[in-house]
Amino acid sequence: xxxxxxxxxATLLFSIxxxxxxxxxxxxxxxxxxxxxxxxxxLVLATFSRLHGDMHGSVMVLLIIAVIAAEAALFLAxxxxxxxxxxxxxxxxxxxxxQTKEEI
Amino acid sequence: MLENSLFGILALFLLGGSLGMIFFxxxxxxxxxxxxxxxxxxxxxxxxxxxFLFLAQIMVSVGAVVVxxxxxxxxxxxxxxxxxxxxxxxxxxxxxxxxxxxxxxxxYKALAHTHTLFEKTDEGYGxxxxxxxxxxxxxxxxxxxxxxxxxxAMVGAIMIGRKEKRHDT
Numbered sequence: 288x289x290x291x292x293x294x295x296x297a298t299l300l301f302s303i304x305x306x307x308x309x310x311x312x313x314x315x316x317x318x319x320x321x322x323x324x325x326x327x328x329x330l331v332l333a334t335f336s337r338l339h340g341d342m343h344g345s346v347m348v349l350l351i352i353a354v355i356a357a358e359a360a361l362f363l364a365x366x367x368x369x370x371x372x373x374x375x376x377x378x379x380x381x382x383x384x385x386q387t388k389e390e391i
Numbered sequence: 392m393l394e395n396s397l398f399g400i401l402a403l404f405l406l407g408g409s410l411g412m413i414f415f416x417x418x419x420x421x422x423x424x425x426x427x428x429x430x431x432x433x434x435x436x437x438x439x440x441x442x443f444l445f446l447a448q449i450m451v452s453v454g455a456v457v458v459x460x461x462x463x464x465x466x467x468x469x470x471x472x473x474x475x476x477x478x479x480x481x482x483x484x485x486x487x488x489x490x491x492x493x494x495x496x497x498x499y500k501a502l503a504h505t506h507t508l509f510e511k512t513d514e515g516y517g518x519x520x521x522x523x524x525x526x527x528x529x530x531x532x533x534x535x536x537x538x539x540x541x542x543x544a545m546v547g548a549i550m551i552g553r554k555e556k557r558h559d560t
Contacts, residue, residue, distance in 0.1 A: 288398045288438070290509060294502040296402050296435075300409055300428075302488075302495040307413040309490070310483035312475040315418045315464055319425045322456070323409055326432055329448075331502065337439040338506050340513055342525040348444055349526070352451050353537045357544035359456040363463045364552035370467055371554075376418075377475035 293334040300327035314369070314376040318362045325355050398438060404431035413484065416474065418464050426457045441517040 300323055307320030329348045336344025366376065373380055408428030415421045433448040477483075515521050526534060 288394045288509070290506050291503045292398060292402075293435070293439075295499060296405065298495050298499040298502065299406060301498065302491045303406075303409045303413060305491050305494070306484055306487045309487040310480070311413060312477055313418060313421075315460065316413060316421050319412055319421060319460070322452075323412070323425070323428065326429065326452070330432065330435060333436055333439050333441055333444060337441065337509065337512065337516075340510070340516060342516070342521045343529065345441055345444055345517070345522060346526050346530045349447055349522070350530070350533055350537050352447055353541060356451055356456055357541050359459060360544050360548040361551070363460060364548035367463060367467065368551050375473060375475070376467070376469065379475070 290334055290338055293330060297327045297330040297334070300324075300330065312378045314366050314378050317378060318359075318366065321362075322355060322359070325351060325358075394438060397434070401431045401434040401438070404428070405435070414480075416477070416480075417471075418469060418474070419461065422457065422461045422464055426453060426461075429453045429457055439517075440512055443517060443519050443522045 304320045304322075304324035304327060307323065308317055311317060311320070329351055332344045332348045332351070336342065336348070369381060370376055405428050408424045408426075408431060411424030412421045412428065415424065429448065429452045433445050433453065436444040436448055
């Protein structure tokens with residue numbers, strides 16, 4: 288159990304989260320992938336905090352956990368709202384801003 | 392020795408949970424494997440001798456966030472026919488994995504080899520007392536900003552999530 292193991296694990300988690308955001312179209316999976324990326328950052332910060340032996344990194348992790356909670360509330364409300372509008376959670380269907388005036 | 396085997400088991404759960412999350416088609420199965428990943432991450436915080444973060448991760452991330460998303464997934468109640476039609480999901484995942492690999496190698500190169508071993512920590516590291524002392528001395532302003540952010544998120548979630556009312560008359 289060396290610091291490099293933790294860093295490798297955090298890197299893999301971040302990559303899996305990024306792959307999920309890029310390749311999946313289900314909005315819930317996209318949301319959980321974003322959370323996974325934030326959690327990977329948490330793991331890196333906690334590892335550095337343990338390495339240096341001071342609590343500043345851990346406090347940052349605590350604040351990021353609070354931000355994750357806020358993000359979860361907003362994102363889930365947004366998904367429910369979008370589902371009520373179009374009866375789907377496919378992210379490809381929500382492209383109104385990408386359309387030109389004629390397409391709408 | 393015990394720590395190494397614990398690390399292995401937790402890493403297995405963490406990676407398996409997150410891989411399951413992006414591979415499952417059913418959304419609820421994704422959420423359940425995501426919950427396993429978050430629980431394993433809490434175990435990682437415990438391995439890093441950070442008891443307060445372990446508690447916060449279990450209470451907030453697992454207890455609140457994942458359970459909330461599960462509730463929303465259940466209440467939205469997607470049928471299999473309503474799910475996004477992702478026929479080439481595996482190919483997309485492999486393709487984006489190829490794209491992400493250089494970035495992952497870059498991140499790992501930047502992070503690794505800064506230290507080779509964990510040293511023994513000081514007395515009181517990771518305790519609630521040290522955490523509170525740091526949080527309320529050096530980090531008061533970010534703490535207050537986060538509290539305002541949580542309030543704004545709560546109001547925003549209510550505003551976004553409520554049903555639209557017709558403005559009659």
